[in-house]
Amino acid sequence: MSAPNRIDAGAPHAATVVARTQESPTIFTLQLRLDDAAEQAAYRFAPGQFNMLYLVGVGEVPISIMSDPEERDVIGHTIRAQGRVTQGLAALQPGDRVGLRGPFGRGWPLQEMSGRDVVLVTGGLGCAPVVSVIHYVLRRRERYGKLVIIQGVKHAEDLIWREHYDRWAKLPNTQVLVAASQGAALWPWHVGRVTELFSLARFDPERAVAMMCGPEGMMRVAAENLLARGLPESHLHLSMERNMQCAVGRCGHCQFGGAFVCRDGPVFNWSEVKTLLAHRGF
Amino acid sequence: MLLRVLKGQGYRCLGPTLESGAIVMRELQSASALPRGLQAEQAPAHYRLIPDPQNRYFAWANGPQAIKPQVFAAEESLWRVGRDDQGKLQFEAVMADIPPVAIIGVRACDLAALSLQDAHFLREGRRDAQYASRREQLLLVAVQCAEPAATCFCASTGDGPTPLAGYDLSLAELAEGFVVVAGSEKGRGVLVALNLSPATLQQIDAARQQGEVAAAAQTRSLPARNLRDALMSRLEHPRWDEVAARCLACGNCTAVCPTCFCHAESDEPALDGQSSLHRRTWDSCFGESHGHLHGFNVRPDIRSRYRQWLTHKLAGWHDQFGRSGCVGCGRCIAWCPVGIDLTEEVAALTAGEQP
Numbered sequence: 001m002s003a004p005n006r007i008d009a010g011a012p013h014a015a016t017v018v019a020r021t022q023e024s025p026t027i028f029t030l031q032l033r034l035d036d037a038a039e040q041a042a043y044r045f046a047p048g049q050f051n052m053l054y055l056v057g058v059g060e061v062p063i064s065i066m067s068d069p070e071e072r073d074v075i076g077h078t079i080r081a082q083g084r085v086t087q088g089l090a091a092l093q094p095g096d097r098v099g100l101r102g103p104f105g106r107g108w109p110l111q112e113m114s115g116r117d118v119v120l121v122t123g124g125l126g127c128a129p130v131v132s133v134i135h136y137v138l139r140r141r142e143r144y145g146k147l148v149i150i151q152g153v154k155h156a157e158d159l160i161w162r163e164h165y166d167r168w169a170k171l172p173n174t175q176v177l178v179a180a181s182q183g184a185a186l187w188p189w190h191v192g193r194v195t196e197l198f199s200l201a202r203f204d205p206e207r208a209v210a211m212m213c214g215p216e217g218m219m220r221v222a223a224e225n226l227l228a229r230g231l232p233e234s235h236l237h238l239s240m241e242r243n244m245q246c247a248v249g250r251c252g253h254c255q256f257g258g259a260f261v262c263r264d265g266p267v268f269n270w271s272e273v274k275t276l277l278a279h280r281g282f
Numbered sequence: 283m284l285l286r287v288l289k290g291q292g293y294r295c296l297g298p299t300l301e302s303g304a305i306v307m308r309e310l311q312s313a314s315a316l317p318r319g320l321q322a323e324q325a326p327a328h329y330r331l332i333p334d335p336q337n338r339y340f341a342w343a344n345g346p347q348a349i350k351p352q353v354f355a356a357e358e359s360l361w362r363v364g365r366d367d368q369g370k371l372q373f374e375a376v377m378a379d380i381p382p383v384a385i386i387g388v389r390a391c392d393l394a395a396l397s398l399q400d401a402h403f404l405r406e407g408r409r410d411a412q413y414a415s416r417r418e419q420l421l422l423v424a425v426q427c428a429e430p431a432a433t434c435f436c437a438s439t440g441d442g443p444t445p446l447a448g449y450d451l452s453l454a455e456l457a458e459g460f461v462v463v464a465g466s467e468k469g470r471g472v473l474v475a476l477n478l479s480p481a482t483l484q485q486i487d488a489a490r491q492q493g494e495v496a497a498a499a500q501t502r503s504l505p506a507r508n509l510r511d512a513l514m515s516r517l518e519h520p521r522w523d524e525v526a527a528r529c530l531a532c533g534n535c536t537a538v539c540p541t542c543f544c545h546a547e548s549d550e551p552a553l554d555g556q557s558s559l560h561r562r563t564w565d566s567c568f569g570e571s572h573g574h575l576h577g578f579n580v581r582p583d584i585r586s587r588y589r590q591w592l593t594h595k596l597a598g599w600h601d602q603f604g605r606s607g608c609v610g611c612g613r614c615i616a617w618c619p620v621g622i623d624l625t626e627e628v629a630a631l632t633a634g635e636q637p
Contacts, residue, residue: 010411011361011373011560035370056363056371057551057558082576097371099363243574245547248408252544252565253572255594257514258601279517281586 012054012099013039017092018074023160026081028090029066031074032100045069047132048107048239048267052247053077053089054099061085062244062262064129065103068136075100078128078160104247105266108133108211109237116235117145117203121222123152123194123214129239129266130213131161134168145208147174148201152194152218156184175202194218198225205230211267213239216277223270236270256282284423285313287475288384293421296352297386298345304329305345307352307385316387317342324431324612326621334429340387340455343431346538346617348392349385353416354399354543357563360412364557376559377415384421388449390442391434391611393424395540397448401603402543421468424449428492430500433612435625438503441609444493454489461489502615502625504608505632510597512632517589521630526585528620533566535614535622536591541599541607544572567591592627 019031032053034040045051050064061083067076081090092098108129118137122130137144149168153159159178169176177200183191190197195218210226212219219238226236242254242261249263257276259265276282288295297310300317310316321334322342334341359376366372403413427434427443436442445452450469454461461481464470481489536542546565551558565572567590573581581587599607608624615623 010375011363014371014373016370054363057549057555059549060547080576086576097365097369099371099373241575242580243572245545249405250403250408250410250543250545251547251562252567253546255590255598257593258598260602275514281581281583281589 012052012060012101015075015098015100017094017096017098019094020092023078024158026090027078027160028081029076029078030089030092030098031067031076032098033074034100035097041072043072043075043103045075045103046107046110047136048129049103049105050247050266051075051077051100051102052104052244053079053085054101055085055088055092056097056099058088059085060099060101060245061089062104062247064132064239064266066128066132066135068132068139070139078131101247105262106264106268108239108267109209109269110136112235113137113209114143115145115207117148117208119148119150119201119203119208119210119226119231121150121194121210121212121214121219121226123218123222124154124158127151127160127213130211131164133211134164138168138171145173146203147171148177148203149175150177150194150197150201150222152179152181152197152214154180155182156180156187175200177201195221195225198222198229206232209235209237211237211239220277223274227270233271233274234269237267238270238273239266240268240273241266283313283476284386284472285310287472288386288421291382291472291475293382293384295384295386298340298342300331303331305331305342307345307348307387310386313339316340321429322431324433324616326433326615326623327618328621329616336457338428338455340425340453341429343427343429343434344389344391344611344613346613348388348540349396349420349422350399350540352383352385353396353413353420354403354545354564355412355416357561358412359559359561360547361560362557363560375411377411380416380419382419382421383416384423386423386425388422388424389427389436389611390424390445391436391609392540393422393445393448394436394439394441394609395611396422398541398599398603398605398607398609399543421450421472422448424452424465426452426454426489426493427496428455430496431612431616432501433615434500434610435502435504435612436610437497437500438506439606439608439610440506443496443500444490454492456485456488456492458485461485502612502623504596504606504610504625504628508600509606509628509632510600513593513597513628516631517593519631521627522585522589524630525588525622525627526583528622529568529584529588530620531568531584531587532619533568534617534619535624536566536568537564538613538617539595540611540613541595541609542566546571567594592624592631596628 014035021029063077177197178189179194245251249260254261319337403410424445595607
């Protein structure tokens with residue numbers, strides 16, 4: 001068949017696990033490559049978009065893409081073993097086969113980030129969509145102002161890529177603020193809520209752009225803090241999660257008011273979702 | 283006569299038949315199978331067939347389903363996966379072979395609902411292949427409603443009771459016979475083959491008047507205006523708790539609703555583990571799994587599920603499709619086992635609001 005650069009319609013496309021990394025007891029990264037070389041060469045995505053990964057005989061699951069968009073050889077996905085499909089994906093080894101559809105949805109506003117301070121806020125384990133932005137910024141460091149990484153986790157041991165945070169914290173013009181609600185021995189960062197760290201963040205609200213991902217309660221508090229510091233609402237973005245089965249705005253599970261999160265999101269501007277986010281159960 | 287012509291043109295004919303005390307669309311062998319002389323008495327949680335004193339063919343307002351299952355199948359296969367001899371995965375789309383289908387006796391509300399389903403499943407650039415293959419084969423013979431049920435409110439949503447558009451043929455049943463109108467080239471072809479005598483002006487006028495009388499006879503209504511802002515500004519209204527206490531979250535309303543489109547996808551692996559069939563089935567926002575997310579449920583209680591359904595139908599639909607998702611068929615009222623009435627809930631939720 002021909003090599004469309006959006007392989008999102010109909011059935012998945014065959015892909016092979018190229019590499020697998022265990023990031024934490026329950027989190028792992030799969031590097032995938034499409035079996036059709038022309039499809040792999042034509043595959044393009046934007047950070048913040050996601051793929052549907054298919055495990056034979058079990059089903060599909062939406063996973064955000066964490067590799068760099070200019071990495072053309074493999075497509076990276078960091079996954080937590082949680083449900084039926086992801087627990088099955090966790091058992092895969094290099095050489096194993098999966099199906100892949102994607103990329104789907106709207107990614108982060110990378111154009112808008114250019115020349116600005118970049119503030120990234122993540123909570124819980126929902127950090128993969130934002131980590132792709134960290135890598136993106138670090139590889140193009142000269143295009144951006146200050147980089148502020150604010151990460152909260154429930155337990156200290158939930159923080160994956162701990163050595164990355166250590167390394168990022170030492171980079172010039174980069175600030176790393178990490179908090180765990182429950183600390184552990186040798187935990188070098190804050191113990192408490194991540195939102196307690198906002199006053200320490202150093203950035204120019206007038207020329208910053210902020211991106212958030214994680215539990216909605218955490219994002220609401222983070223948004224209040226950032227907006228109170230003078231960040232314009234139009235420069236505040238977040239990535240949403242909902243049940244997704246078709247990924248093309250058809251199956252109805254991810255409807256959020258008038259939006260289909262899979263198609264109109266998963267990245268939204270704060271102004272688009274703030275009203276509904278204030279209500280539990282949408 | 284109509285059946286003979288349609289079958290002669292290669293159509294599989296579905297039409298209203300009596301089954302388990304309700305009017306359902308089934309394969310129609312002859313006109314004698316039509317539910318002649320029956321009206322559908324409907325009320326909240328109530329559906330009974332009663333005699334029609336005028337012994338008409340189409341005096342029943344509607345049944346639990348009409349067009350939706352014929353285009354958006356309750357369950358169907360999407361694709362299949364197997365392995366080649368090197369173990370590589372091979373995916374292939376599964377398409378059912380759909381014959382031309384004529385549905386006789388669809389109502390104005392059903393046609394309005396079909397155009398909404400078309401807007402969803404045949405969206406520009408994202409046509410659903412399965413839906414499209416069924417939709418293309420459809421020929422629709424509509425019937426004007428002369429006996430609306432107490433649950434009907436299509437006049438208030440602007441969708442009936444006289445079929446407005448989207449039909450191939452439309453019938454109006456009068457005492458002396460049918461007034462037939464063609465609405466498409468396909469319909470004109472059938473009409474010519476029927477070789478009928480032209481309707482008189484009096485007959486055409488009688489059909490028009492019959493529609494006006496049926497509209498005026500409807501006892502329920504929804505406000506004609508866009509309800510989006512009224513509902514979205516009342517998301518914490520105590521009425522949501524009140525209706526949640528009555529709602530069983532059974533999903534009957536979503537199953538009979540002609541515009542509800544939610545569906546779940548699942549796999550049916552072969553016993554030898556070498557291949558698997560990927561399928562979709564109707565789903566309901568009232569179900570436990572609809573709001574499932576890794577480790578928790580976005581809509582854990584009935585209050586949030588009823589609110590999701592009603593605000594999507596009457597508010598979100600305006601953003602997505604430019605109009606409300608309700609066509610006034612009243613099925614969700616009649617087939618709700620506890621008789622929750624959408625028009626009553628809307629009235630309670632928006633009480634005191636200045637239109």
